[in-house]
Amino acid sequence: MSRLGAGYRLLLRAYPPGRRRGELADTLLEVGRARPSVREGLxxxxxxLRARLGRPASTAVVVLATMIALVTGVVGAAVTTRLAWEAVPALPSGERLDEIAGTVFPGVPTTAEKYSDELFYDLREPSTAEVFLTGHDEDFQFTDVILGPESRFLPGDYRQWTVEAQGRLVEAGWDVGRAEVTGATWIATGEIDDSGRLFTATRDGLALEIQTETDVVDTPAGSFSVTAEVDRLTPGYVLAAGVFGLLAGALLGWLVTGWVSRRTEFQGAGVRSLAREPAWLGLVFLLPQALVALVAMVGQQVVGGAPGSPFWALSVTYGFGCGLLGFVLFGVSLVTALVAGKAAPDAEPVVS
Amino acid sequence: MAKAMREPTFWILTALVDQARHGYGIIQQAASLSDGQVTLQAGTLYAALDRLHAEGLVAIDHDETVDGRPRRYYRLTRGGVAALQEETTRLERNASTASRQLAARRHLGEATA
Structure with missing residues (x-):
């Protein structure tokens, strides 16, 4: 095999260890190409990768491995994205936050609320053990800073104030979006009862979402309520880390599925069933939320702006129990292969 | 109705009709028998051989070691011969039908020309 080009040697590692690699190397040496073409490489x-799954006549194992790879890929993307967020600059505080507050609310005493110093906050503030057992509460989301006037309300016209605030932010170097009309929708006509404005602005990896409202309880006549929410935008390297995690997780899931499949391929019906059925059942619990997370991951990139919650939020809140059960079922398949499985025997020549 | 055989499968089985062959031997024979129309990729060849072996259409004939490399020879089984025969009949029937239709078209063309 040593005479075979490095490109071919690397590609042969896609095959499971064993005789097949040597057999392929022999054929490729006889073909006599120095390096693989793109078509040949692919x-x-x-x-x-298909040979890694064993059971060459089975289509079901390919379907199973593809779905498991999707689940493990999403898990990988969640893990690497979470880790990458650790490198993102913290939310502004001190002078930096004062500068933002001074631009949005010039000459007005303001308050800044931040519910947690962690990346995410959960109003329930569960311990690590509680999170592991029950997941997060439904309001699990990225930590943000909420700025607002100390008095909660500002006197004057919210439309005029919005235009002026947009102008101040533009002068301060913010990229300001168009203000949307907000308010209750009239059921009869579908029109919005204009009672506020909402707009976003971005600068230096931060997003500001500013909302004025006049229909908040206790709003004095001629005044309006206003809040400015400061969030972090998702840097490109966080997305890159997520894509890497997606591919690495999918590959790992595929390889582990192949390992389980090959170790149980020639075992008795009981062992094969105990490896196969829990994996399919686990997918029932895991695949829907993996698909939701994948759509959310892509959707957050398409929509843009600061994400309110991570794309895997469903899996650690409402979907946590199902997810946990799904991975326990995957574990049953793995343990079955480990304990009752055996490396697939090499096929021997048959004397006719 | 039997499912149509994929092109690489057809040529692999055809290449094994007269004698047992190893991987490169099958590639060469398929290229030769198809007048250079078919160039089997090594990945495709071994994936098909694994499947055909699992389906009982091909058997491992014998193993050799050449320059320290394992070389395995494959041969057709009775099931493989039957499958190839069935596919050949199917292809002949299809070709015959198409030929009849083409002949009819020519006849129609001459009549209305």
Missing amino acids: NLLRHG
Whole structure:
């Protein structure tokens, strides 16, 4: 195999360890190409990864491995994204926050509320053990800072104030979005009862969402309520880390599925069933929320702006119990392969 | 009705009709028999051989070691011969039908020309 080009040797590692790699190396040496073409490389990669699953006549194992790879890919993306967020600059505080407050609310005493110093906050503030057992509460989301006037309300016209605030932010270097009309919707006509404005502005990796409202309880006549929410935008390297995690997790899931499949391929019906059925059942619990998370991951990029909650939020809140059960079922398949499985025997020549 | 055989499968089985062959031997024979129309990729070849072996259409004939490399020879089984025969009949029937239709079209063309 040493005479085979490095490109081919690397591609042959897509195949499971064993005789097949040597057999392929022999064929490729006889073909006599120094290095693989793109088409040949993709062909070897595709069929090598398929060979990892064993059961060459089965389509079901490919479907199973694809779905498991999707689940583990989403888990990988969540893990790497979470880790990458650790490198993102913290939310502004001190002078930096004062500068923002002074731009939005010039000459007005303001308050700044921040519910947690962690990346995420959960109003329930559960311990790590509680999170592991029950997941997060439904309001689990990215920590943000809420700025507002100490008095909660500002006198004057909210439309005029919004225009002026947009102008101040533009002068301060913010990229300011168009203000939307907000308020209750009239059911009969579908029109919005204009009672506030909402707009966003971005600068230096931060997003500001400013909302004025006049229909908040206790709003004095001629005044309006206003809040400015400060969030962090998702840097490109966090997305890159997520994509890397997606691919790495999917590959790992595929390889582990292949390992389980090959170790149980030639075992008795009981062992095969105990490896297969829990994996399919686990997918029932895990695949829907993996798909939701994947759509959210893509959707957050399409929509843009600061994400309110991470794309995997469903899996650690409402979907936590199902997810936990799904991974326990995957664990049953793994343990079955580990304890009752055996490396697939190499096929022997048959004397006719 | 039997499912149509994929092109690489058809040529792999055809290449094994006269004798047992190893991987490169199958690639060469398929290229030769198809007048250079078919170039089997190594990945495709071994994926198909694994499947055909699992389906009982191909058997492992014998193993050799050449320059320290394992070389395995494959041969057709009775099931493989039957499957290839069935596919050949299907292709002949299809070709015959198409030929009849083309002949009819020519006849129609001459009549209305």
